[in-house]
Amino acid sequence: MADTANYPTRKAEEWRYSDVDALQTLDLAAINDWRSVTVAAGETYREFFHLDKTDDVELHRLRVQVGDGARCELFAVNAGSQLGRVEVEVTLGKGAHFEFGGVTLGGEQTTREFVTRTIHAEPEATSNQTIRAVHWGRGVGNFLGRIDVARHAQKTDAAQDFKGLLLERGAAANAVPQLEIFADDVKCAHGATVGQLDEQARFYMAARGLSPEESRKLLVRAFLADAFAALDDEDKQGELLDQALSAVGEKL
Amino acid sequence: MLKIENLHAEIDGKKILNGLSLEVNAGEIHAIMGPNGAGKSTLAYVLGGRPGYEVTEGSVTFDGQDLLDLAPHERASAGMFLGFQYPVEIPGVSNVQFLREALNSQRKYRGEEPLSGGEFLKLAKEKAGLLKLDMEMLKRNVNVGFSGGEKKRAEMVQMGILDPQFAVLDETDSGLDIDALRTVGEGINSIMRTPEKSVLLITHYQRLLDYVKPDKVHVLAKGRIVTSGGPELALQLENEGYETVAA
Numbered sequence: 001m002a003d004t005a006n007y008p009t010r011k012a013e014e015w016r017y018s019d020v021d022a023l024q025t026l027d028l029a030a031i032n033d034w035r036s037v038t039v040a041a042g043e044t045y046r047e048f049f050h051l052d053k054t055d056d057v058e059l060h061r062l063r064v065q066v067g068d069g070a071r072c073e074l075f076a077v078n079a080g081s082q083l084g085r086v087e088v089e090v091t092l093g094k095g096a097h098f099e100f101g102g103v104t105l106g107g108e109q110t111t112r113e114f115v116t117r118t119i120h121a122e123p124e125a126t127s128n129q130t131i132r133a134v135h136w137g138r139g140v141g142n143f144l145g146r147i148d149v150a151r152h153a154q155k156t157d158a159a160q161d162f163k164g165l166l167l168e169r170g171a172a173a174n175a176v177p178q179l180e181i182f183a184d185d186v187k188c189a190h191g192a193t194v195g196q197l198d199e200q201a202r203f204y205m206a207a208r209g210l211s212p213e214e215s216r217k218l219l220v221r222a223f224l225a226d227a228f229a230a231l232d233d234e235d236k237q238g239e240l241l242d243q244a245l246s247a248v249g250e251k252l
Numbered sequence: 253m254l255k256i257e258n259l260h261a262e263i264d265g266k267k268i269l270n271g272l273s274l275e276v277n278a279g280e281i282h283a284i285m286g287p288n289g290a291g292k293s294t295l296a297y298v299l300g301g302r303p304g305y306e307v308t309e310g311s312v313t314f315d316g317q318d319l320l321d322l323a324p325h326e327r328a329s330a331g332m333f334l335g336f337q338y339p340v341e342i343p344g345v346s347n348v349q350f351l352r353e354a355l356n357s358q359r360k361y362r363g364e365e366p367l368s369g370g371e372f373l374k375l376a377k378e379k380a381g382l383l384k385l386d387m388e389m390l391k392r393n394v395n396v397g398f399s400g401g402e403k404k405r406a407e408m409v410q411m412g413i414l415d416p417q418f419a420v421l422d423e424t425d426s427g428l429d430i431d432a433l434r435t436v437g438e439g440i441n442s443i444m445r446t447p448e449k450s451v452l453l454i455t456h457y458q459r460l461l462d463y464v465k466p467d468k469v470h471v472l473a474k475g476r477i478v479t480s481g482g483p484e485l486a487l488q489l490e491n492e493g494y495e496t497v498a499a
Contacts, residue, residue: 199303204340205350206324207300207333208410209358214325218353222344 004032014087017142017174019111022083025056034061034089041067041093048236049076049102050243051084051112061087068093068122075231076102077240078112079247087115092125100129101227103240105247107137107171113144120149120156120186127157132227133164134220134248135171146178149186156186164194165223167216167248221245253278253418253450254319259310260475261298268294270475271310276418279447283461283486284454286472287494292454293337295472296422299452300334301327315417328354329361331417333410335424339403342394347406348376350394351413358414379412383439400427408439419444420452425460437463458490471497 007023008015008031023031039045045066051058058081066072070093078084084106090098104112112135118127133141145160164173175192197219205215224244228237254276261269268291276282286292298305299312301324312319319327328334342350356366367375380387383405395403404424411419421440425433437460444451453464461469461483469485470477471494479485479497489497 198340198342200340201342203300203302203324204336204342205354207328207336208350208354208414209325209328209361210354211323211325211357214353214357218345218350219342222342225344 004028007031013176013178014115014144016144016176017111017140018085018113019083022056022081022111026059031059034063037062037064037072039064039066039070039072039096042069043067044071044073046073046075048240049074049078049086051076051078051080051086052243052247053080055081057081057083057085059083059085059087062089064088064090064098066090066092066096066098066125069095071097071099073099073231074101075228075240076100076114077105077243077247078102078114079105079244080112082110084110084112085115086113089117089119090127091119091121092127094122095124096122097125098127098129099230100127100131101230102129102131102143103224103227103244104131104133104135104141104143105244106135106139106141107168109138111140111142113140113142115142115144117146117148118158120147120153120158120183122150123153124155125153125157127159128230129160130227130230131160131162131175132224133162133173134167134224134244135164135173136167136248138170138172140171141173142176143174143192144176144178145190147180147188149179149181149183149188151182153183154185156183156188158186158188160190161226162190162192163223163226164192165220166194166196217245220248253315254452255311255313257311257313259295259298259312260308261294261305262308263294263305267308268475269298272472272476273310274470274477276450276452278450280467281444281451281453281464283466283469284452284472285456285469285486285489285494288456290472291475292472293422294475296334296337296420296454299327299332299420300324325357326361328414328416329358333414333416333419335407335411335419335421337423337426339395339398339407341396341398343396345394346392347390347394348373351376351390351410355414376409376413379409379443382412382442383409384435385409401429401432404428404436405432405439408436408443412439412443415443417448418450418452420454422454423456424453425455425457433460434463436460440464458486461486
């Protein structure tokens with residue numbers, strides 16, 4: 001059981017890479033405030049997050065109960081506050097689907113993070129999470145993704161894909177996949193890579209006339225686009241990408 | 253159009269070019285041949301401005317400008333095209349998007365109006381047709397999943413679209429089968445064989461020169477031009493090998 005009487009510390013797995021000092025500016029009630037959403041069987045729930053404030057902390061904690069055959073789709077641009085954190089706990093019914101696409105962006109000494117817990121409580125549910133992190137300065141991007149598969153949740157198909165792109169030395173990205181699987185007929189795929197801009201590609205692009213700023217922008221856009229590829233609304237995809245790219249701002 | 257004088261260049265402190273001099277006039281196609289490790293690709297990269305290649309001595313003048321003073325993207329905008337021996341894959345960026353941005357970026361640099369999406373697609377279709385490259389390929393990501401031959405043809409489509417004054421083609425013939433070699437050769441001729449344009453063809457073999465007739469052939473060995481001649485020099489090299497001719 002989570003400790004709600006005290007401020008979180010980095011000893012807790014889900015706060016390990018967080019900026020717990022920034023949390024001191026919130027009162028405990030605000031930190032422990034979880035919003036609940038219930039998605040009825042067969043329904044689709046979609047929500048967008050855009051964190052772009054300049055506060056100390058922007059914290060979203062969301063618990064979603066996804067009914068049988070229902071879908072929950074969350075897409076997030078996390079580019080605000082000293083600590084920007086979106087934490088989601090999703091419990092999936094039979095044949096339900098959870099889609100999560102998120103990007104973290106930030107420089108200076110900011111921390112932006114996604115913490116997800118996906119509970120495959122019933123058989124045949126699917127989940128797909130795609131996270132991209134672009135950081136510079138001493139910015140940090142975190143993704144902590146826990147997946148629980150209950151003993152009888154056979155035919156679970158869960159996927160997590162994290163990629164970090166560090167534009168400057170000093171920035172960091174942390175990915176922590178955590179799988180707790182009690183069923184035996186399941187697919188759980190996860191991958192995590194962290195890298196820098198491809199210098200070969202940048203020279204190739206320069207040789208065709210693109211300035212360093214233009215090639216960086218094209219490459220960062222292509223990198224981020226994966227996170228929103230599952231969204232079946234091209235205009236909204238473009239809007240999210242524009243939000244994300246504007247956060248990278250003068251770094252592009 | 254291009255004048256290289258006493259060029260010395262190194263990479264990681266290792267000297268590769270040792271006093272290379274070469275002049276290519278407008279309307280001419282020059283071939284540079286030479287054994288492995290002679291410095292052929294280094295010459296191409298130095299002309300393109302690849303980071304890591306340091307010029308320690310000499311000069312390169314392009315169209316009256318100091319080429320070495322320009323950033324890589326400025327060289328491209330000034331009319332220089334570098335055809336890569338190993339074209340680079342760019343996941344997530346389509347050929348159409350990449351080339352339209354590149355072309356409009358060059359046009360902006362030269363003070364010209366950008367092409368609209370429709371105008372660009374018309375141009376791209378025309379050039380792809382010339383190189384027998386399916387337009388669908390241009391909708392895919394840059395070079396991702398392309399075969400060796402497709403990459404080289406795509407390079408030539410890029411050249412057709414960007415319409416440079418001067419092209420440095422680094423082993424554009426490697427990895428091509430006989431039919432693709434002819435297509436690429438014809439592409440080079442139709443795009444670049446005009447009185448205003450010039451080409452520097454870097455190649456190991458004579459066979460591309462059957463399709464693209466050079467005005468001059470140079471042999472590069474140990475970082476400098478050791479001998480120059482007409483097209484017959486390429487045939488002599490093919491028959492006698494580099495060791496005899498470049499000795």
